[in-house]
Amino acid sequence: xxxxxxxxxxxxxxxxxxGPHMLVSILHRATGTGLALAGTILFVGxxxxxxxxxxxxxxxIDLVTYDAPAQVVAPGEAALPAHGGLTWFWTLVLVGLTxxxxxxxxxxxxxxxxxxxxxYELRMNxxxxxxxxxxxxxxxVLVWAxxxxxx
Amino acid sequence: xxxxxxxGRVRGLGSAKSGAHHWWLQRLTxxxxxxxxxxxxxxxLQLPSLDHKNVVQWISSPLVAVPLLLLVVNTFWHxxxxxxxxxxxxxxxxxxxVALVLLNFYTVGAAAxxxxxxxxxxxGGVAV
Numbered sequence: 104x105x106x107x108x109x110x111x112x113x114x115x116x117x118x119x120x121x122g123p124h125m126l127v128s129i130l131h132r133a134t135g136t137g138l139a140l141a142g143t144i145l146f147v148g149x150x151x152x153x154x155x156x157x158x159x160x161x162x163x164i165d166l167v168t169y170d171a172p173a174q175v176v177a178p179g180e181a182a183l184p185a186h187g188g189l190t191w192f193w194t195l196v197l198v199g200l201t202x203x204x205x206x207x208x209x210x211x212x213x214x215x216x217x218x219x220x221x222x223y224e225l226r227m228n229x230x231x232x233x234x235x236x237x238x239x240x241x242x243x244v245l246v247w248a249x250x251x252x253x254x
Numbered sequence: 255x256x257x258x259x260x261x262g263r264v265r266g267l268g269s270a271k272s273g274a275h276h277w278w279l280q281r282l283t284x285x286x287x288x289x290x291x292x293x294x295x296x297x298x299l300q301l302p303s304l305d306h307k308n309v310v311q312w313i314s315s316p317l318v319a320v321p322l323l324l325l326v327v328n329t330f331w332h333x334x335x336x337x338x339x340x341x342x343x344x345x346x347x348x349x350x351x352v353a354l355v356l357l358n359f360y361t362v363g364a365a366a367x368x369x370x371x372x373x374x375x376x377x378g379g380v381a382v
Contacts, residue, residue: 136340139333147368153309154371154380160306204291211284218281249299 123232130236131210134203142200161186167193201246206239276335283332290325307382310375319376326368334361 119125152163169187189197213231216222222231297318301308312318334357341353374380 132340135333135336139337143330143333143364147364147371150368150371153306153313154374156380157306157382160309164304204295208288208291212288215281215284246295246299 123229123236127210127213127232127235130206131214134207134210137203138200138207141196142203145196145200198243198247202239202243205242206235209235209238276338280332280335283328283335286324286328287332290321290328293321294325310380310382313372313375314378316376319372322372323369326365326372330361330365330368334358 149163152160164186168189171187210232213222213235216231222228297312298304301312313322337357338354341350341357345353
């Protein structure tokens with residue numbers, strides 16, 4: 104089907120001057136793909152573990168948390184949870200997914216606005232592209248600040 | 255509609271017959287995702303903890319199980335449409351067909367597992 108002759112290529116990543124709009128466009132794809140793969144596997148794994156019973160769920164939680172320190176529980180005293188905090192690896196994954204979610208949501212909303220034909224003026228386009236990055240970082244910090252301070 | 259003139263064919267959805275349908279469903283599910291996923295994230299943050307008992311009791315409420323089922327259908331449909339475009343952009347010929355088949359298996363398989371898990375919990379099939 105394809106001819107062997109080299110066809111001219113349209114200008115691509117290596118030739119464009121990078122700007123926020125280009126970065127946001129690439130991030131939209133990257134975060135969408137990441138959420139669809141890592142996010143889905145984690146979500147379905149969590150639901151399946153919960154539906155499979157307490158033991159299966161405990162194994163799932165064990166996978167993402169440190170072991171709790173050994174404890175001796177006196178009669179009448181409440182036991183600490185059987186697991187420690189999130190491991191650094193899974194903290195990184197979950198913080199990453201949180202950021203990916205907000206970035207994809209904000210740049211997705213930007214796409215819905217662009218679909219109406221609005222926001223293509225150069226300065227406006229750049230401003231809203233940068234706003235999605237600022238928004239996703241701020242939302243991620245807020246969510247994790249809430250999680251950390253609550254526990 | 256009409257099949258005679260060029261404009262008639264365009265009004266009849268063009269030669270592919272379904273291009274705008276993919277585009278529109280991508281936008282429709284995007285809107286649904288904003289509502290359903292924000293609800294999901296904020297609900298998880300509101301739970302006292304993600305212990306088995308809390309999670310099972312939370313999901314067994316009809317007002318949680320139903321939005322959660324809608325979330326699975328809406329979100330998975332959205333990423334199936336999105337990943338289809340990514341595959342069509344970067345894969346060609348045979349590998350494109352293989353990737354698209356795997357994408358469909360992945361989406362339907364994961365959705366079936368998630369839906370079954372939610373229904374099992376919602377119908378009281380999981381002891382706490």
